[in-house]
Amino acid sequence: MTVAEELTPATPDESEEPIKQRKNGLYPGVSDELAENMKSGWADTELRDLQPIAQAAETAARRAALSARFPGERLVIPAGNLKTRSNDTEYAFRASVEYAYLTGNQTEDGVLVLEPTAEGHEATIYLLPRSDRENGEFWLDGQGELWVGRRHSLTEAGTLYGIPASDVRELADALREATGPVRVVRGYDAGIEAALTDKVTAERDEELRVFLSEARLVKDEFEIGELQKAVDSTVRGFEDVVKVLDKAEATSERYIEGTFFLRARVEGNDVGYGTIAAAGPHACTLHWVRNDGAVRSGELLLLDAGVETHTYYTADVTRTLPINGRFDEIQRKIYDAVYEAQEAGIAAVKPGAKYRDFHDAAQRVLAEKLVEWGLVEGPVERVLELGLQRRWTLHGTGHMLGMDVHDCAAARVEAYVDGVLEPGMCLTVEPGLYFQADDLTVPEEYRGIGVRIEDDILVTEDGNRNLSAALPRRSDEVEAWMASLKG
Numbered sequence: 001m002t003v004a005e006e007l008t009p010a011t012p013d014e015s016e017e018p019i020k021q022r023k024n025g026l027y028p029g030v031s032d033e034l035a036e037n038m039k040s041g042w043a044d045t046e047l048r049d050l051q052p053i054a055q056a057a058e059t060a061a062r063r064a065a066l067s068a069r070f071p072g073e074r075l076v077i078p079a080g081n082l083k084t085r086s087n088d089t090e091y092a093f094r095a096s097v098e099y100a101y102l103t104g105n106q107t108e109d110g111v112l113v114l115e116p117t118a119e120g121h122e123a124t125i126y127l128l129p130r131s132d133r134e135n136g137e138f139w140l141d142g143q144g145e146l147w148v149g150r151r152h153s154l155t156e157a158g159t160l161y162g163i164p165a166s167d168v169r170e171l172a173d174a175l176r177e178a179t180g181p182v183r184v185v186r187g188y189d190a191g192i193e194a195a196l197t198d199k200v201t202a203e204r205d206e207e208l209r210v211f212l213s214e215a216r217l218v219k220d221e222f223e224i225g226e227l228q229k230a231v232d233s234t235v236r237g238f239e240d241v242v243k244v245l246d247k248a249e250a251t252s253e254r255y256i257e258g259t260f261f262l263r264a265r266v267e268g269n270d271v272g273y274g275t276i277a278a279a280g281p282h283a284c285t286l287h288w289v290r291n292d293g294a295v296r297s298g299e300l301l302l303l304d305a306g307v308e309t310h311t312y313y314t315a316d317v318t319r320t321l322p323i324n325g326r327f328d329e330i331q332r333k334i335y336d337a338v339y340e341a342q343e344a345g346i347a348a349v350k351p352g353a354k355y356r357d358f359h360d361a362a363q364r365v366l367a368e369k370l371v372e373w374g375l376v377e378g379p380v381e382r383v384l385e386l387g388l389q390r391r392w393t394l395h396g397t398g399h400m401l402g403m404d405v406h407d408c409a410a411a412r413v414e415a416y417v418d419g420v421l422e423p424g425m426c427l428t429v430e431p432g433l434y435f436q437a438d439d440l441t442v443p444e445e446y447r448g449i450g451v452r453i454e455d456d457i458l459v460t461e462d463g464n465r466n467l468s469a470a471l472p473r474r475s476d477e478v479e480a481w482m483a484s485l486k487g
Contacts, residue, residue, distance in 0.1 A: 009171065012392045019140045019141050024178070030136070033059045034134060034441070037305060038440075039134060039136075041147055041434050046153060047153075050159045052160060053160050053359065054222070055104050055222045058222045059103055059104050059162070062102050062215065063112075063114065063123055063151070063222075066102065066212070067114060067120045069211055071120070071473075073116055073180070073181040074113065076113050076163055076183065077096070077112040077113075077184075078096065078184070078189035079092075079096055079105065079106070079111065079113075079188065080093070084294065086394055088182060091108075091320055093108045095107070095312075097216075097403045098186075098212045099112055099184045100312055100403065101216065102484035103125055103161050104160075104311070105157070105160075105161055108226050110127045110128075110168065111125075111126040113125075123164075124164050124169075125157060125362075126165070127152075127153050127157055127165055128169070129153060129155060130142070130150065130151050130153050131151065132154070133428075139217055152304050167457075172192060175196055182199045184196050185209055186205050186209070186455055195447035199248050208353065209240050210410050214411040214415050214416075216400075216403065217400065217411060217416070217419075218423075218424035219402060219424045219425070220424070222400065226311050226338060227315070227401070227456065227467060230335045230472075231315040234306050234307045234315040234468070235261060235263070235317075237264065238261035238303065239461060240259050240263050241256050242484050243486065244357060248279075249323065252291070252294060256279075257277045260275050260305045263307065266306040267307060268307040268308050269301060269309060269310045269311075269312065271308040273316070273402060274287075275289065275291065276288050276303070277300075278301065279295045279301045280300070281292070281436075281448035281450070282434050282450075283300055283449070283450030283451070284437065284448065284450040285324065286394060288302075296323065298322050298324055299323055300322055300331055301320070301321045303318065303321065304318040304454065306405065309312065314402075314457060315399070315401075315467075316428050317456060317468045318430055319453065320477070322478075323484065325479060326479055327342060327475055330449070334433055334446070334451050335453075336452050337433060338366070339363040339453055339473060340434060341369075341431040342429055342453045342455070345397055345429040346457060346466065348357070348361040349421065349457050349472045350418075350421065351421055351459055351460065351463075352420060352421065353420070353421050354419075355418070355419050355421055356418070358429055359396055359397035362397045362429070363384065363397065364380065364384065365431075366392075366431060366433060367383045367384050368380050370389055375442055376389065391439075391441075392442075393431065393434075397429060397455075398429045399430050400447045401428055401456055402426060421459045424460070426467070427459050428457070430452055430457055431453065432452035434449075434451075453470045
């Protein structure tokens with residue numbers, strides 16, 4: 001038997017499976033001499049001059065609010081696990097929003113546990129420690145340090161996140177033995193959920209998820225700064241795209257997607273969602289992410305894209321651009337109608353307004369245009385009451401924005417869609433008109449034209465602030481901006 005067949009991770013459970021060698025690997029095993037050699041001769045790389053992360057005070061305040069809401073209950077919030085993409089490769093990991101919101105940590109397998117105390121709760125962050133040098137995990141395991149990079153030690157993690165850190169490999173057993181009321185955020189870590197299966201209920205767990213979703217409705221100053229950072233990078237990404245439209249014409253929509261992605265990866269963590277680079281009639285498909293179509297002069301490009309920051313806050317911006325730099329008459333007519341609707345929607349965003357007001361304001365303008373153009377029979381009130389404009393407007397006019405592109409989605413209807421706007425809320429305003437290529441109810445010259453204009457709007461004490469105002473919106477300003485970028 002080779003040493004490799006005996007190597008096991010250092011866990012409390014000695015029955016753990018050994019570190020497996022890859023089938024068809026070129027080395028059949030590890031000699032005793034090599035195994036011993038790999039244990040020693042390594043410098044001390046512990047990081048001792050770390051400072052807490054920038055949002056440590058904010059995450060502490062968020063945990064305090066959570067503690068106050070569920071006194072006397074154990075709360076378990078997992079980050080999630082790696083997911084296989086194919087065979088032995090994984091998708092890039094993104095921690096659950098609930099976990100990242102409360103800790104600032106983003107590593108796989110992490111779990112935040114709030115243990116009830118007489119004064120509230122005591123938080124512990126459970127993480128994988130640095131991979132073991134003694135048993136060979138660091139170089140033999142596919143998730144070892146020499147394969148995927150160094151993890152923080154538990155001491156380092158405690159300093160960074162302001163939360164005592166413990167080994168997550170001990171957590172499931174501890175949870176099985178735990179007593180008293182428990183809630184867990186479901187859907188991220190099957191092992192943790194299995195350990196709690198006889199202690200939790202779906203209804204109580206949903207209350208926890210809803211609370212954490214609603215907690216994100218109003219952003220703190222750190223979050224607002226991150227959203228602005230995401231938008232600023234997104235603006236630069238749109239500029240990048242305009243500069244290479246000629247190359248996109250020579251290739252496909254993929255060139256546009258790739259160009260924006262470069263900006264997202266250089267300045268942020270990733271794109272916040274799949275980029276919609278929809279040229280020509282593809283603009284009429286709301287979530288066109290195949291991005292494999294032709295880019296043709298004389299048609300429009302609907303680009304819906306957002307950079308996600310390293311702390312997971314994403315922008316969500318759309319511009320509809322004439323690929324050759326100039327709108328033709330019918331394109332301008334439709335574009336200007338959407339712009340007018342967006343102006344009405346943005347004007348309705350203010351503290352104390354109903355959340356639905358901006359949607360209603362934008363839809364009214366679009367309905368008026370459709371009646372004016374003879375595409376639907378009025379009066380406008382009838383059109384709105386019956387929702388007839390939706391054949392061409394299709395979607396709602398916006399949504400909350402934050403760590404998810406459609407943030408706070410689990411919030412109660414009365415707190416979100418039927419709620420009232422407050423300072424610190426951030427939402428998109430994104431009306432659109434879409435005339436499908438096969439829609440025989442509209443004039444032929446309308447068919448295949450899709451227009452959406454979307455901006456990220458922060459509710460302020462005295463109204464709103466357009467975080468994405470640096471990108472031109474009015475049709476003549478769009479043309480001038482494109483001309484300046486092209487030289």
